[in-house]
Amino acid sequence: MAGTGIQSVLDISRGSLANSSQQIRLISNNVANVDTEGYSRRRAELVATEGTTLEGSSSFGYGATIEVVNRVTDRFLNDELMNRVSDRAYSEVRDDLLGRIQSFFSLSGETATIGEEMEGFFGALADLEESPSDTALRSNVLIAGENLTDTIRSTFQGVADLQREIDDRLEFMVNDVNNKLSELANVNLRISALEVDQQQSLTLRDRQDLLLKDLSEYFSFNLTRNDDGTVGVSLDNGFALVQGATARFLDFKEDPTFAPAGGFPNGLDGLPLRHIVHDFNADLTTPSDLDLTQAFSRAGGQLGGLLSLRGVQSTSDVSAFDSQGDLVEVATRIEVIARDLLHRFNNVYLGNQATSGNPNAEADPGNSPAVDALGNPAPAFGLFQSKPTLAIKDADAFGEVDDFYDAGGNDTEVYARNIMMAITDPAKLAAGIDQDPGAGTSVASGDSRNIAHLIEARDLSNSYSFGSFNATLGIDDVYDDMVIKVGSLKSRAASDLSLNRDREQQAEELQQSISGVSLDEEFAKLITAQRSFEAAARMVRVGDELFQQVLGLLG
Amino acid sequence: MSIFRVADNTRFNNFLSDLSRQRANLETTRQQVSSGLRVSEPGDDPSSAGAIIQFQRTVQRIQGYQERIATTQGFMESQQSALESSSNILQRAREIATQAANETIDGDLRRGLSEEVFQLRDSLVSIANTKYRGVYVYGGQDDDDPPFDESTTPYTEPATGSAHTRIVYDDFVGNIDDAGNDDTRDIRISDTETMRINTRGDEVFSHAIAGLERLARALAGYRTEPNPFDGAPSPTTDFSDLPDGGGTAYNLPTDFDEQTADILSAMDYVQYAKDEIISVEATSVGSRINRLDETNSILDSVKFSTLDAKANVQEVDMFESIATFSNLQTNLEALMSTGAQISQLSLLNFL
Numbered sequence: 001m002a003g004t005g006i007q008s009v010l011d012i013s014r015g016s017l018a019n020s021s022q023q024i025r026l027i028s029n030n031v032a033n034v035d036t037e038g039y040s041r042r043r044a045e046l047v048a049t050e051g052t053t054l055e056g057s058s059s060f061g062y063g064a065t066i067e068v069v070n071r072v073t074d075r076f077l078n079d080e081l082m083n084r085v086s087d088r089a090y091s092e093v094r095d096d097l098l099g100r101i102q103s104f105f106s107l108s109g110e111t112a113t114i115g116e117e118m119e120g121f122f123g124a125l126a127d128l129e130e131s132p133s134d135t136a137l138r139s140n141v142l143i144a145g146e147n148l149t150d151t152i153r154s155t156f157q158g159v160a161d162l163q164r165e166i167d168d169r170l171e172f173m174v175n176d177v178n179n180k181l182s183e184l185a186n187v188n189l190r191i192s193a194l195e196v197d198q199q200q201s202l203t204l205r206d207r208q209d210l211l212l213k214d215l216s217e218y219f220s221f222n223l224t225r226n227d228d229g230t231v232g233v234s235l236d237n238g239f240a241l242v243q244g245a246t247a248r249f250l251d252f253k254e255d256p257t258f259a260p261a262g263g264f265p266n267g268l269d270g271l272p273l274r275h276i277v278h279d280f281n282a283d284l285t286t287p288s289d290l291d292l293t294q295a296f297s298r299a300g301g302q303l304g305g306l307l308s309l310r311g312v313q314s315t316s317d318v319s320a321f322d323s324q325g326d327l328v329e330v331a332t333r334i335e336v337i338a339r340d341l342l343h344r345f346n347n348v349y350l351g352n353q354a355t356s357g358n359p360n361a362e363a364d365p366g367n368s369p370a371v372d373a374l375g376n377p378a379p380a381f382g383l384f385q386s387k388p389t390l391a392i393k394d395a396d397a398f399g400e401v402d403d404f405y406d407a408g409g410n411d412t413e414v415y416a417r418n419i420m421m422a423i424t425d426p427a428k429l430a431a432g433i434d435q436d437p438g439a440g441t442s443v444a445s446g447d448s449r450n451i452a453h454l455i456e457a458r459d460l461s462n463s464y465s466f467g468s469f470n471a472t473l474g475i476d477d478v479y480d481d482m483v484i485k486v487g488s489l490k491s492r493a494a495s496d497l498s499l500n501r502d503r504e505q506q507a508e509e510l511q512q513s514i515s516g517v518s519l520d521e522e523f524a525k526l527i528t529a530q531r532s533f534e535a536a537a538r539m540v541r542v543g544d545e546l547f548q549q550v551l552g553l554l555g
Numbered sequence: 556m557s558i559f560r561v562a563d564n565t566r567f568n569n570f571l572s573d574l575s576r577q578r579a580n581l582e583t584t585r586q587q588v589s590s591g592l593r594v595s596e597p598g599d600d601p602s603s604a605g606a607i608i609q610f611q612r613t614v615q616r617i618q619g620y621q622e623r624i625a626t627t628q629g630f631m632e633s634q635q636s637a638l639e640s641s642s643n644i645l646q647r648a649r650e651i652a653t654q655a656a657n658e659t660i661d662g663d664l665r666r667g668l669s670e671e672v673f674q675l676r677d678s679l680v681s682i683a684n685t686k687y688r689g690v691y692v693y694g695g696q697d698d699d700d701p702p703f704d705e706s707t708t709p710y711t712e713p714a715t716g717s718a719h720t721r722i723v724y725d726d727f728v729g730n731i732d733d734a735g736n737d738d739t740r741d742i743r744i745s746d747t748e749t750m751r752i753n754t755r756g757d758e759v760f761s762h763a764i765a766g767l768e769r770l771a772r773a774l775a776g777y778r779t780e781p782n783p784f785d786g787a788p789s790p791t792t793d794f795s796d797l798p799d800g801g802g803t804a805y806n807l808p809t810d811f812d813e814q815t816a817d818i819l820s821a822m823d824y825v826q827y828a829k830d831e832i833i834s835v836e837a838t839s840v841g842s843r844i845n846r847l848d849e850t851n852s853i854l855d856s857v858k859f860s861t862l863d864a865k866a867n868v869q870e871v872d873m874f875e876s877i878a879t880f881s882n883l884q885t886n887l888e889a890l891m892s893t894g895a896q897i898s899q900l901s902l903l904n905f906l
Contacts, residue, residue, distance in 0.1 A: 034563050099598065107607050107869065108595040119612055123619045130623055130742050131690060133698040432696075446696030446740060455743075476612065480605050487597025487604040494598060505572055509565050516562020523902040 009543040012063035016536035023529040030517045038210030040071040040515040071202050077511040084504040086220035086300040091496040093305035098490040104155045105483045115479045117148040125451050132448040138426035145421045152338055156416035159331045160268035166310040174252045177218050181247040184211045188230035189245035195229050219299035235295045251277045256289040260315045268320050268331050321467035332467040333482040338416035340475050346382030348457045370430035370450045371443040378430040385422035386415045570894045577887045584880045593871045603868045610865035617858040623742050624851050627752050631844045633687045638837040641682050644675050645829040652770055652822035662807045669774030673717040676767035680722050683760040693756030700725050702756035708800045718775045722764050724757035744850045759836050763828035765797050770821035778802040
């Protein structure tokens, strides 16, 4: 029927005009969001409309309609990108902080390092060995010793300060993570409420993906996508952080409920380290904490990177050196050097070799054969001491610095933080050995055998077993091992960062190749939509002319 | 993997990423050129870091040894000078003894010559008490007291005067080493070597001083006890009996021949001290100075080869680094230029 046909032309053309203007609107929205972070380009899905079926003939169709507007995304590429973001964030934070640590062990010769000060100290001893009565050379030994102990303390403090800084950064990150978990749960709630039929809330979906990507900066997680559009986030131990509209928040505590009796040991700076927990009774007065620190340390991202450096404590730890972390391993080696000076070198200095012939035998400081320039025996502690008032810890009442364990058998002291010279007066430096202490003091002013024993002790191998460090080395080798370890960690972190940056960039390229806005593509589509609009408008005019002609036939 | 669809974000992010990377590489090379070091932090090359530290340690140790060798060479040269002077003194004493042993020289003339010999003895004692940088060269390990001094038990005859004074070695009680031997000074000249740098004064000068005292006292008219000499000194003569302060006056002219014999014995004793002790010690000092020179040369060689090895590992090849810097600079300029040009290409410009 002719009237129905002309009417259909107008109807179809009107629909086509609407579709084209919607397309143009979609294109303008894509163009406007070309730089919007997390925006996935929109695409309208057009479907042909079924028309009425004429008797004895096929359907003519009835134009087209926009069935749905979709975000153009690839879930696999999105997930892959999140994993690469976590990897990059993990190696980035490690590279940055290890770079700061390695500055304490510079090889340029422009900054004082433990190794250089140790060389200076033993060089001063060698000079004194030649002329032990020379007051200036004695002073040089004490100055070099002070430089050595100062550098040990400052290097250790630098590592300890970095551990504390990491602990503080973790606190801010935990707060940030909680904010994002809260927002993600809120987005889940709104998505489940707003999305009906097939139409997604595209802006909320973009926001959801962006929040997930932001979270992956902090840690990698297991992601579950539900049919209602909500997502779930959980750790590798199965703990769910977000489930639907529910978020489980994190706490950062120094005294969690799972702490052992007596609490966790303090960190390297003598202050408590904190733990990432979830308090199941957050709204109640009695907390019930679940330890999540280990899980986050395995989860990569910035949190994992920081925890791998700071160290993770366990309930069996008894000292600052028991936690598992790279900074703790570096600090352990500094502590080993300090303890070697306080124990083995002090024993040698007190003259035990002269009486027992055994360089490892414990000296009796009350009867030291080492004699200073004034004819007095060496003081109880020896050449080095830990702090001005060291607590006496064993039953024989000597202030022996080799008593590193308290009454409970626990090793809790940190000696590298406090090591210093026990002597300030050059005349009190015991260079010689009284060969027959029982017959009165008899030491020639040029006797330097005690100095010679100290120099020889430097090259002796010693068995060290402390914290994670177990080796039989000379004291110089302990320092070399520390430098090589720091260098290896930094080099590995740098190469990992470079690799992970490339992989993240590649993943982002792939993801953007699907979801990103290409202005060239949009403008090409704009041309098509514009032409379509013009064609539809022309069809409206044709329909109108046909209608006028029909009216003209009627007279 | 080929990407056929390039989003605008991707283009600009890639450009910025490449720009950052090029700038970082340029900065790294700049730092290497300005510092001259390829490895300034352990992370720059961990496998080389350990070697660099050990090279540095070796060089510092060698420099320490060389400084001590330089000080010791002065110490040894002062000994050489002392021994040469000592030899001259003993030679002069022998000349006096030869002159005085002539039977035409009477007791009065001999007494006149004795004063010169006492002065020679005192000069020898001054040499034996030489100090170098505050240390008594021949004092063993005793830096506080001169090795030779007037004995508290001088000669009983005469009661006064030059012939009354007896010079002895001041042996510091307890001055022994771990093995129970009389101690001397040693220095370390390498990681595994030490070298004795002095000799105890009694081993070098006691007999020379004793010989001059005997000669001077004989010229002055006094015997000196104990007298181990029965004829000329020989390698089998027991020299362990130094003067103990005893000895009576000659009864001249009756004892003139005895006096002459004692003068000749003392002359032989002085000659023996000169030839068998002082000269031998001078030769030993000379050989030890030579050993110091040789050791110093070896240490120099080791030091420079170590420095060379360290430079090969740690330092940059300046020409290569400058060329690399220039290349990176060119690449960066090209990157910025092409990036800017590409950013202007858009379909929008043709609509």
